[in-house]
Amino acid sequence: xxxxxxxxxxxxxxxxxxxxxxxxxxxxxxxxxxxxxxxxxxxxxxxxxxxxxxxxxxxxxxxxxxxxxxxxxxxxxxxxxxxxxxxxxxxxxxxxxxxxxxxxxxxxxxxxxxxxxxxxxxxxxxxxxxxxxxxxxxxxxxxxxxxxxxxxxxxxxxxxxxxxxxxxxxxxxxxxxxxxxxxxxxxxxxxxxxxxxxxxxxxxxxxxxxxxxxxxxxxxxxxxxxxxxxxxxxxxxxxxxxxxxxxxxxxxxxxxxxxxxxxxxxxxxxxxxxxxxxxxxx
Amino acid sequence: xxxxxxxxxxxxxxxxxxxxxxxxxxxxxxxxxxxxxxxxxxxxxxxxxxxxxxxxxxxxxxxxxxxxxxxxxxxxxxxxxxxxxxxxxxxxxxxxxxxxxxxxxxxxxxxxxxxxxxxxxxxxxxxxxxxxxxxxxxxxxxxxxxxxxxxxxxxxxxxxxxxxxxxxxxxxxxxxxxxxxxxxxxxxxxxxxxxxxxxxxxxxxxxxxxxxxxxxxxxxxxxxxxxxxxxxxxxxxxxxxxxxxxxxxxxxxxxxxxxxxxxxxxxxxxxxxxxxxxxxxxxxxxxxxxxx
Numbered sequence: 001x002x003x004x005x006x007x008x009x010x011x012x013x014x015x016x017x018x019x020x021x022x023x024x025x026x027x028x029x030x031x032x033x034x035x036x037x038x039x040x041x042x043x044x045x046x047x048x049x050x051x052x053x054x055x056x057x058x059x060x061x062x063x064x065x066x067x068x069x070x071x072x073x074x075x076x077x078x079x080x081x082x083x084x085x086x087x088x089x090x091x092x093x094x095x096x097x098x099x100x101x102x103x104x105x106x107x108x109x110x111x112x113x114x115x116x117x118x119x120x121x122x123x124x125x126x127x128x129x130x131x132x133x134x135x136x137x138x139x140x141x142x143x144x145x146x147x148x149x150x151x152x153x154x155x156x157x158x159x160x161x162x163x164x165x166x167x168x169x170x171x172x173x174x175x176x177x178x179x180x181x182x183x184x185x186x187x188x189x190x191x192x193x194x195x196x197x198x199x200x201x202x203x204x205x206x207x208x209x210x211x212x213x214x215x216x217x218x219x220x221x222x223x224x225x226x227x228x229x230x231x232x233x234x235x236x237x238x239x240x241x242x243x244x245x246x247x248x249x250x251x252x253x254x255x256x257x258x259x260x261x262x263x264x265x266x267x268x269x270x271x272x273x274x275x276x277x278x279x280x281x282x
Numbered sequence: 283x284x285x286x287x288x289x290x291x292x293x294x295x296x297x298x299x300x301x302x303x304x305x306x307x308x309x310x311x312x313x314x315x316x317x318x319x320x321x322x323x324x325x326x327x328x329x330x331x332x333x334x335x336x337x338x339x340x341x342x343x344x345x346x347x348x349x350x351x352x353x354x355x356x357x358x359x360x361x362x363x364x365x366x367x368x369x370x371x372x373x374x375x376x377x378x379x380x381x382x383x384x385x386x387x388x389x390x391x392x393x394x395x396x397x398x399x400x401x402x403x404x405x406x407x408x409x410x411x412x413x414x415x416x417x418x419x420x421x422x423x424x425x426x427x428x429x430x431x432x433x434x435x436x437x438x439x440x441x442x443x444x445x446x447x448x449x450x451x452x453x454x455x456x457x458x459x460x461x462x463x464x465x466x467x468x469x470x471x472x473x474x475x476x477x478x479x480x481x482x483x484x485x486x487x488x489x490x491x492x493x494x495x496x497x498x499x500x501x502x503x504x505x506x507x508x509x510x511x512x513x514x515x516x517x518x519x520x521x522x523x524x525x526x527x528x529x530x531x532x533x534x535x536x537x538x539x540x541x542x543x544x545x546x547x548x549x550x551x552x553x554x555x556x557x558x559x560x561x562x563x564x565x566x567x568x569x570x571x572x573x574x
Binding site: 095097100 | 298303325326327329330336337341350351353354355396399
């Protein structure tokens with residue numbers, strides 16, 4: 001019980017710390033803009049462009065159009081600084097000089113940042129539904145929102161963990177952002193190319209590489225969860241907003257995401273538990 | 283205990299080893315009988331630390347920061363936590379700034395806050411790395427009292443790393459001198475001074491002494507030298523500095539007897555000032571082949 005309280009202390013601390021940084025404010029502003037502007041633009045462009053049968057489901061645009069890039073990038077921004085900023089500012093030293101387990105600190109920081117990410121995800125979902133309702137009327141199939149929330153939350157865990165690990169290993173927030181973002185965009189671009197080469201050549205190796213790149217399951221899982229629960233008519237429309245699934249099954253997506261997350265977290269944890277606590281770095 | 287050494291001698295590294303923040307490349311560190319890396323909780327349960335030039339979360343205010351630390355220390359309930367935070371804020375003189383953002387506090391106030399967090403929960407050992415840096419003279423005097431009370435009331439030990447010899451001399455009963463990661467001398471302050479310098483000094487303020495009294499003092503076997511000068515504040519009085527060669531016996535009663543019997547007036551008799559500084563410089567000079 002006492003350990004849980006200490007972890008909870010670090011969770012709250014990490015949320016406060018991250019919010020105090022201006023980047024979170026910027027993320028919230030972006031979330032609001034991305035949650036409102038696409039619907040406003042679609043509505044202003046003339047609703048005749050969109051089949052009326054799509055109106056009750058247009059709330060999914062906010063998730064599937066925004067999710068793959070914005071949410072994963074948000075996860076990276078939050079996670080890369082969680083550990084590294086404490087080293088840079090020299091604040092980790094005092095906190096860890098107290099009789100607390102390093103594992104509690106690590107867990108609290110990880111969960112605190114992740115909880116903050118979940119709040120931004122929840123805000124994204126809420127704004128998508130609210131904007132869709134405002135501009136296109138009553139929305140349907142909203143019962144899938146909790147499941148979609150979980151699918152997206154789980155998907156983003158892979159880049160959140162990667163950025164968290166790099167923040168701990170490099171201990172420089174700017175480098176951790178750059179490397180994590182580079183990994184994300186490289187995976188995204190390579191995955192697209194692999195898919196294209198596979199389509200042209202039919203060689204399985206390209207498809208396999210594409211499947212196991214981290215962006216593939218991260219982008220596939222929410223779609224794999226949601227599409228079967230939405231009307232068939234949406235599938236064709238959704239292709240316009242990047243909803244192809246590179247990974248063939250939902251189980252494989254989960255397995256690949258788990259493998260990446262567990263590996264990166266294990267590396268981060270082992271390193272943190274054994275490495276020296278560096279003094280102020282910059 | 284005063285922990286002395288030149289810049290880069292390893293004082294802070296040693297403290298960080300004690301706190302389990304870094305691992306020793308060789309050897310073993312034990313705190314309260316436990317390895318501070320492997321058994322961090324047990325080792326540091328009774329130890330608190332205030333770093334040199336502390337880096338404290340600037341987005342919090344002192345009250346929130348101390349609350350965070352008390353949560354970390356797992357204080358039993360909110361009422362206790364609140365009382366403890368109020369107590370230490372009062373003790374370090376930051377009560378009126380309890381709700382001010384740390385980013386707006388001065389260097390001295392942040393130093394006070396750092397000491398406050400170390401005092402939370404009444405630890406048994408206080409590890410202070412240059413605790414007086416940034417403090418104004420009133421602050422230095424105040425914390426000198428706080429630390430003296432801490433150790434004199436039987437609460438525990440103050441382990442203080444400092445470059446200010448006068449502070450160490452006035453606060454510490456024992457010292458350790460470190461140089462390039464190795465302890466050169468350690469023990470009670472006067473013993474370290476004697477060991478390093480091979481002599482001690484007794485300072486007196488007296489009315490003018492007769493040649494016969496001076497001769498009698500010189501005759502004491504432990505006395506190797508005697509210097510007499512006019513007192514800078516009162517020209518009628520003399521300042522007498524007696525150099526005592528290495529000896530365990532305290533000859534101050536003998537000297538005071540001689541002076542009083544000669545009819546001269548004895549105003550003060552005390553150990554020589556800045557002896558620790560002299561010993562420290564001498565120890566380093568010896569180690570560096572005559573250079574500092």
